[in-house]
Amino acid sequence: MRVILLTMLMLLATTARASDQPLRLVLHWLPQAQFAGYLMAEEKGFYAARGLDLKIIPGGPDVNVSQHLADGRAEFATMFLSTAIERSAAMDLVHIGQIVHQSALMLVASRDSDIRSLKDLGGRRVGMWGADFQIQPRALFKRLGIEVTVVEQAPSMDLFMRGGLDAVSAMWYNEYHTLMSYGLEEKDMVAFFFRDLDLNFPEDGLYCLRSTFERDPAAARAVAQASLDGWAYAFAHPEETLDVVLRRMKEHRVKANRAHQRWMLARMQDIVLAGGAPRLTLSRTDFERTTHILMEQGFASEPPRYEEFVMEPTP
Secondary structure, eight states: OHHHHHHHHHHHHHHHHHHHSOEEEEOSSOSSGGGHHHHHHHHTTHHHHTTOOEEEEOOOTTOOHHHHHHTTSOSEEEEEHHHHHHHHHHHOEEEEEEOOOSOOEEEEEETTSSOOSGGGGTTOEEEEOSGGGTHHHHHHHHHHTOOOEEEEOOSSSHHHHTTSOSEEEEETTTHHHHHHHTTOOGGGEEEEEGGGTTOOOOOEEEEEEHHHHHHOHHHHHHHHHHHHHHHHHHHHSHHHHHHHHHHHHHHTTOOOOHHHHHHHHHHHHHHHSTTSSOOOOOOHHHHHHHHHHHHHTTSOSSOOOHHHHBOOOOO
């Protein structure tokens, strides 16, 4: 009896120690205003206020957030919805909160070209990033019945500015403003937003392994709610938020420009608050649209069911 009691006490102590371990949230790119809400939630103690000891791990070109979850280097991660659906079967991911409800991905052409409509992209050289960013444009070209020459797109916009690309991929909050910094004005560009083309994929969301959620669903929901608190604070205090974002960028040796980060924060407000107040719920319609197109384009063969994938947030 004494041995059994001692064993139970040891198990309880191990569980307590595990629950006391700091949690980690890995971001899917370098620190910038795209992630201002998470940075402010950490900075202002919103995670701690909900009983969490949470550390943010910055992402980047060499950081695979899925691998961080798989090997236990992080408990939570940000990802695009399309990425998470694609990887969910292999990793048993669950969705714990949707932050960005509107796609910021777009194609941009120069008004000096003769591209005025989507059909005009047929036969043109179009810059695209990796597979995660090609789903929407490929679905669009298939729908239109046109073929384009896909050119691997570098981080720089130089090739487009020199006329080497007829159209270029851009995020509204990032590369679109970068083109403006090259000297283009909005009137100089022809922009095609995927959100307006029935290809509106929700982007940044919060995810974890199912095992992580089942072990402590309250902690997972607290991460999501505290992150949303961080976004609300960031939008209400933009200059303070920019100070924090720029400091974090410099700490991680990321080039920092206040004007560009101000644009990014304002556009993040547009897409986080799309449709109204900040919310964590992922629309079933958006989920099913994204899933359908992923299957149609061959990026997912066994997508998760909404009820099994989405862990409904609670306040």
